Amino acid sequence: MDIYDKLFWLLSAITVGCALGVILSRNPVNSVLFLVMTFMCISGHYILMNAQFLWIVNLIVYAGAIMVLFLFVIMLMNLNSDVEPQKGQLVQLAGVISGGVLFLVLLAAVKTAVPVGIDKQSLDIGLIENLGKTLFKDYVLPFEISSVLFLSAMIGAVVIGKKDDSAITNETVQ
Amino acid sequence: MLLLQIDTALILEKVILISVILMGSLGIAMYATWGERKVAAIMQDRIGPNRAGPLGLLQPLADGVKLFFKEEIIPDRSTRLIFILGPCLAMLTALMTSAVVPWAPDLVTDSGRTITFQVADINIGILFVFGVVSLGVYGIMLGGWASNNKFSLLSSIRAASQAISYELAMGISLIALLMMTGSLSLRDIVQQQHGFWADGYFTWNVFKQPLGFIIFLTCAFAELNRAPFDLPECESELNMGYHLEYSSMKLGFYLFAEYINLFISSTIIITLFFGGYNFPFMDQVAGAVSPLLFSIICILVLISKAVGMVLFFMFIRWTLPRFRYDQLMKLGWRSLIPLALVNMLVTGAAILFVFKGK
Numbered sequence: 001m002d003i004y005d006k007l008f009w010l011l012s013a014i015t016v017g018c019a020l021g022v023i024l025s026r027n028p029v030n031s032v033l034f035l036v037m038t039f040m041c042i043s044g045h046y047i048l049m050n051a052q053f054l055w056i057v058n059l060i061v062y063a064g065a066i067m068v069l070f071l072f073v074i075m076l077m078n079l080n081s082d083v084e085p086q087k088g089q090l091v092q093l094a095g096v097i098s099g100g101v102l103f104l105v106l107l108a109a110v111k112t113a114v115p116v117g118i119d120k121q122s123l124d125i126g127l128i129e130n131l132g133k134t135l136f137k138d139y140v141l142p143f144e145i146s147s148v149l150f151l152s153a154m155i156g157a158v159v160i161g162k163k164d165d166s167a168i169t170n171e172t173v174q
Numbered sequence: 175m176l177l178l179q180i181d182t183a184l185i186l187e188k189v190i191l192i193s194v195i196l197m198g199s200l201g202i203a204m205y206a207t208w209g210e211r212k213v214a215a216i217m218q219d220r221i222g223p224n225r226a227g228p229l230g231l232l233q234p235l236a237d238g239v240k241l242f243f244k245e246e247i248i249p250d251r252s253t254r255l256i257f258i259l260g261p262c263l264a265m266l267t268a269l270m271t272s273a274v275v276p277w278a279p280d281l282v283t284d285s286g287r288t289i290t291f292q293v294a295d296i297n298i299g300i301l302f303v304f305g306v307v308s309l310g311v312y313g314i315m316l317g318g319w320a321s322n323n324k325f326s327l328l329s330s331i332r333a334a335s336q337a338i339s340y341e342l343a344m345g346i347s348l349i350a351l352l353m354m355t356g357s358l359s360l361r362d363i364v365q366q367q368h369g370f371w372a373d374g375y376f377t378w379n380v381f382k383q384p385l386g387f388i389i390f391l392t393c394a395f396a397e398l399n400r401a402p403f404d405l406p407e408c409e410s411e412l413n414m415g416y417h418l419e420y421s422s423m424k425l426g427f428y429l430f431a432e433y434i435n436l437f438i439s440s441t442i443i444i445t446l447f448f449g450g451y452n453f454p455f456m457d458q459v460a461g462a463v464s465p466l467l468f469s470i471i472c473i474l475v476l477i478s479k480a481v482g483m484v485l486f487f488m489f490i491r492w493t494l495p496r497f498r499y500d501q502l503m504k505l506g507w508r509s510l511i512p513l514a515l516v517n518m519l520v521t522g523a524a525i526l527f528v529f530k531g532k
């Protein structure tokens with residue numbers, strides 16, 4: 001077992017531990033913090049594969065942006081166990097069953113998957129040059145289509161979030 | 175595994191470098207607090223700190239000792255663990271950014287060993303800075319929330335939304351610069367700005383990307399929560415801001431992290447736009463002095479440029495009045511982001527049509 005494997009197992013253990021922390025902790029803020037830790041550990045796995053760009057993008061987008069928004073909402077709503085409605089026994093049972101079924105499907109998918117493994121000789125596969133070339137040469141059409149999808153989602157969010165016209169005119173009059 | 179080839183000499187070299195950088199940034203941050211008071215005093219026609227030592231030079235030490243000996247208060251209704259975690263995170267992220275700054279060109283010793291004055295040359299250097307800065311928001315948000323005080327919460331929410339909004343314009347203004355340099359590594363970016371004048375034009379990026387620089391600088395003010403964008407600490411509305419409930423050295427950590435951030439971001443701005451450690455006629459100087467002395471000169475050049483930038487931040491603080499919160503958001507979303515986008519498009523078009531993709 002070389003140092004690479006040791007790091008891999010260490011990181012994986014922390015990842016799983018933090019992921020458990022997300023669902024087991026009672027305080028939603030703690031859950032978010034555990035989730036941030038989980039993302040950081042997953043980013044660590046990218047480092048092990050020398051995919052530096054993916055590492056930092058994962059950090060910026062998930063830990064730095066999306067989780068900050070999560071934290072934002074949770075702080076503003078100030079959730080805690082007193083005000084949070086407790087679910088009934090039946091609902092909890094249904095949740096466990098559906099979650100278990102999903103887990104089973106994932107397990108089945110992983111079991112039949114063929115491990116590709118990383119080529120330890122080609123260390124530059126995750127660097128930004130190669131990623132850019134792949135993205136803008138081989139997969140340029142799907143990439144552009146998905147960006148149009150994002151744009152439409154953004155416009156949709158703006159339209160939904162916009163106040164109605166009468167409110168705006170009132171504001172400007174004041 | 176090929177990724178992890180390190181020998182003892184390298185570890186020793188890096189440990190020394192990291193310690194020197196940490197001590198250096200702490201020392202400079204300490205004297206930045208003194209400098210801020212002196213600058214404020216001069217601009218308001220006062221004397222400023224003058225009791226502790228000559229010119230008040232021991233004032234930062236006195237402040238540090240005072241903070242250490244103050245009573246440590248953790249509010250009853252606070253979330254204790256996160257309350258302690260907040261300042262730690264703020265300090266940690268403030269100190270992490272300096273890892274990718276190249277302080278001087280490589281030094282080749284007589285025994286043929288190359289010493290790099292950069293803790294880590296990762297090929298996504300500038301994105302690392304962005305990543306750490308975006309994590310820096312957690313320190314403020316968690317501290318403000320865990321205090322269980324409405325003013326702290328409001329202030330931390332202001333800080334976070336401000337940081338998120340201005341990160342966008344900052345990133346887009348940087349893309350224009352990166353299209354010209356063709357590299358994300360700060361080391362490459364600095365090496366491309368070698369000297370001061372080459373091929374009939376300045377080599378420093380500020381002369382190639384003036385608009386990008388102004389946008390970046392404005393966003394840096396907002397990211398650092400400094401005046402005129404210091405809404406999270408606006409005394410007249412929020413008492414003290416997100417560190418309202420903090421006392422003793424935890425408060426010290428927050429205040430100190432701010433000054434470390436100030437110094438490190440000045441260094442990053444200098445590295446990106448003002449040629450880093452490069453200075454005019456550096457080739458002639460390199461020929462005249464020994465390599466070690468040349469490295470020291472380069473480090474001093476970078477630090478003095480950064481200190482100049484810090485002074486500029488301070489001058490602005492005592493010159494411009496504070497923005498209102500809606501004005502701040504309007505400036506960020508409606509002016510800076512479109513401006514940065516236009517800058518990016520113009521740069522892209524210029525590279526494609528005028529310089530033919532050079």
